[in-house]
Every structure is written in C-alpha cells, then in structure tokens.
Amino acid sequence: MAVVEAEVSGGVGHIVLNRPEALNSLNGAMIDGIRNALDAWRDDDAVASVLVTSGSPRAFCAGGDIKAIRQSVVDGDHDAGPQYFAAEYDLDELIANYPKPYVAVIEAAAFGGGLGISIHGSIRIVTENAVLAMPETAIGFVPDVGSSYFLSRLPGRVGRYLALTGTRITGPDALALGLATHFCPSEVVNELKADILAGTDIDEALERHTTAPSSTELSFDAEAVAAVFEKESLVDIIDALECDTSWSRTTKTQLATLSPTSLMATDALIARGADSTLRECLDRELRMATWIITEPDFAEGVRAVLVDKDRAPQWKPLVLEMVRPEAFQQLL
Numbered sequence: 001m002a003v004v005e006a007e008v009s010g011g012v013g014h015i016v017l018n019r020p021e022a023l024n025s026l027n028g029a030m031i032d033g034i035r036n037a038l039d040a041w042r043d044d045d046a047v048a049s050v051l052v053t054s055g056s057p058r059a060f061c062a063g064g065d066i067k068a069i070r071q072s073v074v075d076g077d078h079d080a081g082p083q084y085f086a087a088e089y090d091l092d093e094l095i096a097n098y099p100k101p102y103v104a105v106i107e108a109a110a111f112g113g114g115l116g117i118s119i120h121g122s123i124r125i126v127t128e129n130a131v132l133a134m135p136e137t138a139i140g141f142v143p144d145v146g147s148s149y150f151l152s153r154l155p156g157r158v159g160r161y162l163a164l165t166g167t168r169i170t171g172p173d174a175l176a177l178g179l180a181t182h183f184c185p186s187e188v189v190n191e192l193k194a195d196i197l198a199g200t201d202i203d204e205a206l207e208r209h210t211t212a213p214s215s216t217e218l219s220f221d222a223e224a225v226a227a228v229f230e231k232e233s234l235v236d237i238i239d240a241l242e243c244d245t246s247w248s249r250t251t252k253t254q255l256a257t258l259s260p261t262s263l264m265a266t267d268a269l270i271a272r273g274a275d276s277t278l279r280e281c282l283d284r285e286l287r288m289a290t291w292i293i294t295e296p297d298f299a300e301g302v303r304a305v306l307v308d309k310d311r312a313p314q315w316k317p318l319v320l321e322m323v324r325p326e327a328f329q330q331l332l
Contacts, residue, residue: 004033010199011048013041018055023062049101063112070302082290089282096120106130116145126171127186135166137262140301148273149281157229172213182210259297287331
C-alpha cells in the first residue's frame with residue numbers, strides 16, 4: 001500500500017496521506033511521494049488545483065518521522081537527519097510557492113511537519129475536530145518547517161507562545177489567527193471534498209460548505225499571552241508567570257517540563273523569523289535542526305515522549321540559566 005496516494009479527479013490532483021499506523025508521520029517516502037505528484041502536476045494543464053487529505057480519521061499528519069531521525073543519530077549516522085530535513089523544508093517551500101490552488105483539509109491532528117504541508121498552502125480548511133501544534137520543545141528539538149516564519153507573524157505574541165510551549169490549538173483558533181482560511185463543519189466536510197473532486201469551482205464549493213464556527217472565542221487567554229510573552233527574555237517570561245491565575249500556573253508548569261536548550265534556541269528562531277523571508281527561515285531552521293539533533297536533549301526527549309513514553313526526560317542542562325547561547329548563535 002502506498003504511503004501517499006496521488007490521482008487526478010475532475011481536474012484536481014488529489015493527494016491522500018496514507019500511513020495510518022504512524023498517524024501519517026512524514027517519512028522519506030511520503031515526502032518524495034508528495035513532491036513527485038506536485039512536480040508532475042505543476043505544468044499539467046489537465047490539473048487545475050491540488051487537494052490534500054488524510055486517509056486516517058485520527059490525524060492529518062502527526063509531524064515528521066522523528067523516531068527514525070533519533071535512531072539514525074543513535075546509530076552514528078549524522079547525514080540522515082540533515083538530508084531528511086532539507087528535503088522536507090524544500091517541499092514546504094514548493095507548497096508555499098505552488099502556482100495552482102493548494103487545498104489542505106485538516107480534520108484531526110496536525111503537528112510539526114503536518115503544518116508544513118498544510119499551512120504553507122493557499123487554502124487551509126479546518127473542522128471543529130482539528131488540533132494544531134508545534135510541540136518540538138518537548139522532545140529536545142525546535143519548531144521547524146517554516147514555523148519561525150508563520151508563527152512569528154501572528155498577532156499578540158501568540159506565535160512565540162505556541163512555539164515555546166507547544167500548546168495545542170483548535171480549528172476555530174487556527175481560523176481566528178489566520179493559520180486556517182476556512183472552517184467546515186465535520187458533518188459536511190466529505191461533501192466539500194466530493195464537490196472539489198467532482199470539478200466544482202473551488203470558490204463555489206467553499207461558499208457552499210464552509211461557514212463561521214459556532215464560537216469565535218480563542219481557547220486560550222490572548223490578553224494574558226500578549227502581556228507575558230512580550231517580555232524581553234525567557235527568564236522574564238517565567239517571572240511574569242508568577243501571577244496567581246489558572247493560565248499562568250499551567251503555563252509555568254508547562255515550560256518547566258520542556259528542554260531548556262530547545263526553549264532558548266526556539267526563542268532565537270522566532271525572534272529572527274519576524275523579519276526574514278520564508279527561505280531564510282527554512283535555511284536557518286535547517287542549520288539549527290542539524291545542530292540540535294546532535295545535542296543530548298534530542299535523543300533523550302524523543303526517548304521519553306515517543307520511544308519509552310515515560311514522559312520523564314532528563315534534560316542537560318536542567319535550567320535555562322545554564323544554557324550556552326553561543327553554542328547556536330552562529331547558526332542564526
């Protein structure tokens with residue numbers, strides 16, 4: 001069974017992510033499959049647009065195949081990771097610059113690399129069941145796939161908050177923040193996809209099936225995020241979380257569980273991303289990813305979250321004050 005199914009229907013190139021046993025985590029074959037389809041359809045007059053969906057009800061795409069990257073590091077293969085990331089990031093750039101409408105339908109989890117193959121597209125549709133996140137700081141890695149570009153541009157310091165904490169947001173959140181362009185209720189999303197694949201004009205199909213979500217309130221306290229995450233440094237952010245509210249307590253506890261090295265490197269990426277092009281962000285993220293997977297926190301974080309699943313990583317160093325920013329400054 002192909003991990004990526006690609007066929008043309010009604011003048012639409014349909015890509016189905018089909019690795020359900022791994023929640024569609026992107027391995028090399030999936031990256032190649034998506035790239036090959038997009039390359040073939042780019043100049044094909046018989047293909048007017050591209051639709052990307054998932055064959056799994058549990059996930060759109062749970063991210064990159066990070067367990068395999070960790071194993072290559074443990075095995076001493078120092079080329080596999082950078083080669084994988086370079087191919088993935090080039091795919092993200094291709095999607096961002098694709099000359100035809102690229103429609104991604106997110107009905108469930110979209111984490112990490114799943115955002116790379118959706119958020120860069122011209123049309124991003126979410127349902128109420130969509131869950132989006134960049135959770136890399138929990139595994140000793142950094143938010144990548146161009147997230148230092150699209151997160152740094154969100155209002156009210158929300159992007160810095162999402163990048164550092166890995167907080168999950170809802171489909172309606174994504175719409176309100178501009179990460180998604182349309183909301184489609186789950187009960188009619190199959191009709192929307194069928195309409196598009198039947199050759200219905202995309203704008204007409206969107207007009208017919210998309211709507212405003214039942215609630216437009218964000219699932220997190222945007223005012224509190226803006227007030228806290230505008231602080232100059234990570235230490236200042238943590239100090240600002242001393243106020244006795246449920247959100248501040250939860251956020252402070254959340255940050256305390258994450259890799260200090262990842263937090264410091266992530267904050268630097270988001271800061272630089274705000275005035276960079278997408279290509280500059282991707283190149284910077286590649287340099288940072290190549291470095292950080294050789295640091296002890298990466299193998300340990302992936303072990304704790306994805307391999308042994310004990311959720312008890314032993315970070316080195318243990319606190320932000322012991323992280324050496326000079327170790328990655330030259331990568332920025």
